Amino acid sequence: MRRVLCYDTTLRDGTQAEDISLTTEDKLRIALKLDELGLAYIEGGWPGSNPTDKRFFQEIQNYHLKYASIAAFGSTHNHRVTAETDPNLKALVDSGAPVVTIFGKSWDIHVTEALGTTLPRNLELVGDSLAYLRQHFREVFFDAEHFFDGYKANPDYALSVLRRAKEAGADVLVLCDTNGGTLPVEFRAIMSAVAAALPEARFGIHTHNDSGVAVANSLEAVELGAVQVQGTVNGYGERCGNANLCTIIPSLILKCGIDCLPEGKLPLLTPTAHFVSEMVNQQPPSNQPYVGDGAFAHKGGVHVSAVVKNPLTYEHVTPESVGNARRVLLSDLSGQSNILYKAREFGFELDKNDPFVLELLTTIKEREALGYEYTAAEASYELLLNRVLGRARSYFTVTRYRVLDDNVYESDEPLTEATVMIKVGGRVKHTASTGRGPINALDKAIRKALRGFYPRLAEMRLLDFKVRVLSGTVEDEQCGRGVCGTASHVRVLVESGDTAKRWVTVGVSHNVIEASFQAMEDAINYKLFSDDKEKLTKALKG
CATH class of the missing domain: 3.30.160 (Double Stranded RNA Binding Domain)
Known part of the structure; x- marks a missing residue:
């Protein structure tokens, strides 16, 4: 099986995203989690640019990584000095990393305007920097910054940069779509031309998502022979983000038959994606492919009915293969299949002709018409299910x-x-x-x-509280009949937790205090209900 090496730059390029900032300790924890997943390379940062990254490279040497090699990142040397005297290159050598990646200019406009030097001098910067680093590192990668834009503007010069990098000892030439503006059709044409011009070279790919095609272009590059794919967990990165490794990895393994993780590691993908999102304090998009909470969520009754019979009808891969789980949602779109599936999740085997099923379906649709949301508040739904079935105690x-x-x-x-x-x-x-x-x-x-x-209520804590105004037509003395924000229904979602788990409950009312009270009342009832279930389970096992 063909193998492609995944190069993660979450700790460097990912931190350039808006609202993401990591301490050294955060970066260490993420690096260990990425190694557990089995990524080939983890880019730790730019040791010559800030104290946090410099300390990371010092601290990571105290850990034994099983799969990943740590890479230090920097640029070609300053055009006013030599490679041997450049402080940026010295910091890379001093980092102690076994792998180094440097970027250099491949777009002529960047050479003359951004660097303020000549095209021949830029070739010297690339060659001299790589030749110097080649003496100190096990592997040396060259990121050809803005390569696709550079090729479109001046193909001869862009190719000359790659040739100089290869001659100087770069193990992989990484083609960067730094501005993220290259579409798949032109991407394929350029990459094919480059591969033909440098048949002995080994290529990597580094794409940004400004046109929404970073993943597509990365997969295209692999098909055209790329041996390394750079990206970030959850697609974090500057502007619109980087290529999302959480989409690329399962696509390569499950759809392209290309190996990029150690055997048995793919099911760790979803937990890893969620771990990183927690570390960067970002809510991951529910609709993110493969690893999102909604990636295998089914809401329409027709969909659920089909999935129960054969998951392939509405799932392109099995959720377990990527460490995710199938979810059946409840709403006014629900059918009997949704009710039966969710009841089975909570331990009830109901028949579709059971009158309780129709009663529960009718109740859910009536309550969701008022604004209740059971898709997010599954604890409130479990209580509702047990109340309709007459199995819920009044605490x-x-x-x-x-x-x-x-x-x-x-x-x-x-x-x-x-x-x-x-x-x-x-x-x-x-x-x-x-x-x-x-x-x-x-x-x-x-x-x-x-x-x-109920002494065990002391274990319970309110963890999160969300209020949403529900738009709709209301009657109000001041507003008349129409939309009036202050007179609208509000929906309150309360997340609670104890020492064992977390749960979400819902309340709806014109009065925000009443809606909050409903959600809190459900939260307390669910805690007591869960404790009773726990006691019953232990008694049955005993």
Whole structure:
């Protein structure tokens, strides 16, 4: 089987994305995770440009990597000095990395205007830099920056840069679509011409996604003989991002029959993508191919019915092959197949003719028409399912609650007080609490009332809170009939967690406090419900 080497530049090019910044510790943790996935090369950064990258190269030497080689990144030497006296090249040598990648100009306009030197002098910079680095590194790669634009402007000069790099000892000539503007048709023509002009060279590819074709061009390059593919996890990178390795890798393995990871490592792809997104504090797109939460999510009833019979009907690969999972969503588009599938996930084998199925389907559609969203709030759906089936215990009943804000303008913030009356097993608890805003005050008052009955609620925490205004036609005295934002329904999603797991619940109302209260009430009920299931499971095993 043909093998292509994946070169990850998340720690360098990926950090040039808007809103992404990594500490040395972050970079070390990501590097270890990428090595676990089995990538061939991990570009650690530019040691001559900043202290964070310099420290990374020092610290990474304390770890044993099983699969990946660490690469240092830099540029050709300054045209006013020699390669031997250039501080940037010295920093690369001092990094201790076994592999080095340097970029050089291959577009004539960049040579004369950006570098401010001559075309012949630029060839000297490329050749002298690579020849110097060749003495100090196991492998040396040359990134021909702006190559495709350079070739379109002056093909003879762009090719002369590659020839000089090869003569100076570059192991791989990496063709860069730095501006991301080359479309697949012209990309294929240029790459084919280059391969014909330098038949003995080994090529790599580095594309950006400004035209939305970075992955397509990378796959095209591999088909045309590229031995190395550069990219980033989740496609992070400057402007519109880099080629997404999370799409390229499974496409090569599952569709092209090209090996680029060690045996058995592909199922680690989705966990790795999610780990990196957490480290860079970015929410990964749900619709990201292969690794997105929605990559194998099915919502339409017709789709779900077919997938239950044969997943190939609506899935181009198996979700397990890339470490993902099939999800069946619930909405007003749901059919009986959705209900049956989700019930099976929660341990219920229902028949399609069971009247509970029709009741549950009708209830979901009615509630989603009001704005409830069970696609995201699966904990609320599991509670609803068990209530319709008559299998949900009533843990408590809130008979009344009240929230008061006392705003003293000389103070820093208003004082919020919540009062609740809750019935538990025939006993009524009447409690009050202050808090930082109405939601916090309500949460504290409810917990105060319930903690004597359910001590394990102390484990539960509110982790995230999202409010969305639902557009639609409403009646309002001031607005009349029409769209009025302040009178609209709002949907609140609350994410909660304990020591074992996380869950999301939903509430909907014209009143944001009421919607929040519904979601919090469901969250507490789900915690108690889950604890009961856990006790039952342990009892059955015992």
